[in-house]
Amino acid sequence: MIVCPNCNHQNPDGAVQCEACYTPLPAMTTCPSCGARVQADAAFCGQCGFNLKEAPAVVSQQLGEDKPDDIPDPVSSSSFEIPDLPPIEPLATPAPVLPNMGAPSTPPSSGEEVAVPSMPPASGEERVISSSSPPTPAPIPTMPSEASSSTQLQAPSAKLLHVQTDTTIDLPAHLTVVHIGKPNDRIPPDVDVSGFPNSEIVSRIHADLRLEADAFYIEDVGSSNGTYINNMPLPMGNRHRLRAGDRISLGKGDKVSFIFQQS
Known part of the structure; x- marks a missing residue:
């Protein structure tokens, strides 16, 4: 086990x-x-x-x-012979680079017509292009900006629904550790419960919500009246992975309770 x-x-x-x-x-x-x-x-x-x-x-x-002494070492054994390898054939000589065939030795003057031999004429007549009017390059296709924005990953968001007052508290999306409690001089709370009824049973430093790998965990950090998950006590120092619908009670008696919501 x-x-x-x-x-x-x-x-x-x-x-x-x-x-x-x-x-x-x-x-x-x-x-x-x-x-x-x-x-x-x-x-x-x-x-x-x-x-x-x-x-x-x-x-x-x-x-x-x-290891028995009578077993010879295969690496140090003199009976092992390396066969002769055949000679390596030389690499083929690269073909010489030919000069530009059919290219004019001097640039054409303005208005002079240049024949293009690589493109055969369609109707028996010699096809010519004018050097004074270069061809227009084809436009480069661009990807729509909406495609890049749709591939961006969004961080998970979560809320706490206060059961006694039906009040919703949005958890800060930029924090990986959210402190729950009441105003104090050591660790200011990110979720202040001092304005809710029966908040006197909640410690100033009560519990922490942690975001790790797209999952939320809750941990009691030494509260006086304890933390309860679905009416079960959460030992101090232990973490519980929260799921949508879990009931979080701060203190005994289920007087300050929240429903965890995640989207």
């Missing part, structure tokens, strides 16, 4: 994401001493106490001791 470092939920072997809180799980490996399943970043095996940091050196030392 793989224990989630966020919510301590026991997940089956081979899982890469927690089934309860969707937190990425640590990679697992096998202890080279006893074969028990341990985390890849662990320093010691929890079953036999083997030092996993020195495992590569111990394994290579064991391999060197167990």
Whole structure:
């Protein structure tokens, strides 16, 4: 089993994401001493106490001791012979660059007609062009400006709906960490709840909303009366991934509650 470092939920072997809180799980490996399943970043095996940091050196030392002496080294064996390679054929000589065929040696004067031999005449007559009137280049097509604007990615937006007053609070789109609480001298709140009823149960530094990889997480940062998600207490220091419709209660009694909305 793989224990989630966020919510301590026991997940089956081979899982890469927690089934309860969707937190990425640590990679697992096998202890080279006893074969028990341990985390890849662990320093010691929890079953036999083997030092996993020195495992590569111990394994290579064991391999060197167990190697039979009668097996010759394939690299140092004198019986290995390198066959002679055939001689490399020389590269083909590049063809000489021919001078411009049919081009006039001197530029034509104004009004003089120049014959173009590469374009055959359509009706038996010699086709001529005037050097005084150069051909008009074809216009270069341009892409419409609407195509570039439509490919721009938009950051996810979220709102908090205050249940008791039916008031909507838009979360700042330019912030990755949104502080929820009341005015204080340490960390000014980005979402001030001091104007809502029963706000005395909310701490000045109560909870944080974090935006990571297009997902919002909430974390209690040491409030006096706690934070509740869907009527379940959120332990301090633990993060919960928010989904649309989650109910966030600041303090006990469900007196200051918000519904998380995301678009």
